[in-house]
């Protein structure tokens with residue numbers, strides 16, 4: 531007994547010394563708490579306002595929304611990624627119209643970046659689409675939940691990582707914040723990124739995708755303290771466990787796996803941007819609140835957002851990313867995905 535104990539103590543002393551500057555033992559709690567209802571509300575009242583004209587792909591309204599996002603990153607001193615020339619990944623109209631010509635103009639993904647301190651070449655992508663369906667018959671489709679909610683979640687997650695970094699607790703791996711365009715027309719922005727990645731896909735360890743996390747669906751009328759997770763166990767049992775533990779340790783939502791069922795007729799797994807990462811073998815998880823009566827209606831307005839739920843789900847996405855960024859090993863791909 532004693533011998534083992536001595537060896538154990540010695541080993542732990544050694545590992546403490548060698549990881550002097552490591553952040554692995556810093557709990558994310560303090561940074562989780564920088565993600566607030568107030569901030570999310572401030573951002574979403576702007577992103578989902580009539581001024582943004584429903585953020586149709588390539589429209590002036592979408593560009594305005596994009597400018598707002600970039601300004602927030604500048605205020606928080608969060609840079610565009612290494613290797614990029616600015617906050618935009620430009621996507622030519624020809625790409626957007628290739629599979630089906632909808633006369634879409636050029637558009638842009640928007641990105642921001644928090645460089646890792648120990649394994650900067652390994653990247654976690656956190657994605658959400660910032661386009662929506664625009665104006666129809668003079669009525670603005672504000673898309674507050676779809677996907678204004680994910681859009682503002684990304685702002686808060688990036689800010690939390692940057693605050694941690696400023697205090698010497700930056701992520702070990704790099705974080706790429708990716709606001710994709712053209713989702714409503716067929717996941718174009720994420721497909722463009724996957725075909726033209728800034729960082730090699732082989733080094734992209736996970737995509738955390740957020741699309742609609744600000745409302746509740748008909749199956750959760752009694753409580754909005756839930757989130758659907760989809761795809762977390764399709765490619766990696768590590769990713770599944772990380773999501774479960776991050777939730778248990780820091781957020782305590784009810785995780786509903788109803789739509790994780792491959793035979794579910796809604797096929798949500800194939801319907802948002804993570805799919806363009808998952809199809810390339812990258813472990814991916816999709817955070818989602820389910821659909822509701824205002825889904826793709828002009829009534830998907832900011833007044834209907836449940837900001838308490840939006841805050842908790844954003845905090846969960848951050849906690850998952852924190853764990854992925856700081857743990858010793860990247861999640862192992864041990865499943866086929868199908």
Ligand SMILES: [Zn+2]
Pocket residue numbers: 659676677713741742802
């Ligand atoms: Zn969406």
